[in-house]
Amino acid sequence: MFALDVAAHTGPWRLRHPAEKALLSLGLLACAVALPPWPGAVLSGGAAAALLLGPARVSPAVVLRAARVPLLFVATSAVPLLVTMPAPARLAVDPAGPALAAQTAGRSVAALTCLLLFSATTPLSDVLPRLHRLGIPPAVTEVAALTYRMLFLLVDSVRAVREAQAARLGFRTWRTAYASLAGQAGAVFVRAFSRARRLEEGLALRGYTGSLTVQVEPRRMSPPFVAATVGLLVAIVAATTVAGSRW
Structure with missing residues (x-):
């Protein structure tokens, strides 16, 4: 976090x-x-x-x-x-x-x-569920919540890819650093696309109807x-x- x-x-x-x-x-x-x-x-x-x-x-x-x-x-x-x-x-x-x-x-x-x-x-998790009472459409808050969740996954992916490249001496020289950064961008994009697709499939299998109902603590x-x-x-x-x- x-x-x-x-x-x-x-x-x-x-x-x-x-x-x-x-x-x-x-x-x-x-x-x-x-x-x-x-x-x-x-x-x-x-x-x-x-x-x-x-x-x-x-x-x-x-x-x-x-x-x-x-x-x-x-x-x-x-x-x-x-x-x-x-x-x-x-x-x-x-x-x-x-x-x-x-x-x-x-x-x-x-x-x-x-x-x-x-x-x-x-915390954002305390704010988003309560925005429905202000008339904010559920689609807006759910996209914000999913984007917030995917942000942490992307940061973890960048960290994991960077550590793997550093272990293989990917940042030893300027030339290898540029190549590593290009490979890092490609790997993170593929991981993000794959996670987003799996998330969409998981929601569809759970009967997603356009609204994610969560319990809000009073x-x-x-x-x-x-x-x-x-x-x-x-x-x-x-x-x-x-x-x-x-x-």
Whole structure:
């Protein structure tokens, strides 16, 4: 399993209702996107990070490992905001670029932290079965669940093929490494196609009619948690409004 999935299945918020965590995470995300970057996005991202590392007890190493690729994308996307092109084939530093890049990067990092708060505390297996009550078609949730399951199988296949190639000195030189990567892609594709076909045959033999019925564990909403979430969101909006009126 991925580190985020392990954290979601073993964390102290595992037994909380997914709607509670969705209200908290998506509410903070809405504040980070809708409110001004200062101090709205900063407060939203800071609250999400504090909850993620505090009450949710997610390891900082897990958070950094999950956020490193999105953070790299944010950093590379902010660089073009620093320059401008006033004439053809001429680049110049934009005087308003640093402020715009900082605002964009800050809002993006805050939104990413809010999403990590939900994904690191809520297993996907708790979310998908409950989406039917919101009117989501069963076909959509079942395709998402099967794709999620196949993702782990593909990762296992890539790891097994890579270990076999490394045992045969497949990465000894650049030439053998390129050949091994090409063979790895072909082997993983064949394995994925074979597993998908076997999965389709298994569902057909079990009388699949277009819907996979699963048992959903009943869970109750926690009024104190919901009240605290609403209070936190109201406090962030109020603090941002007061700060904006002073500026």
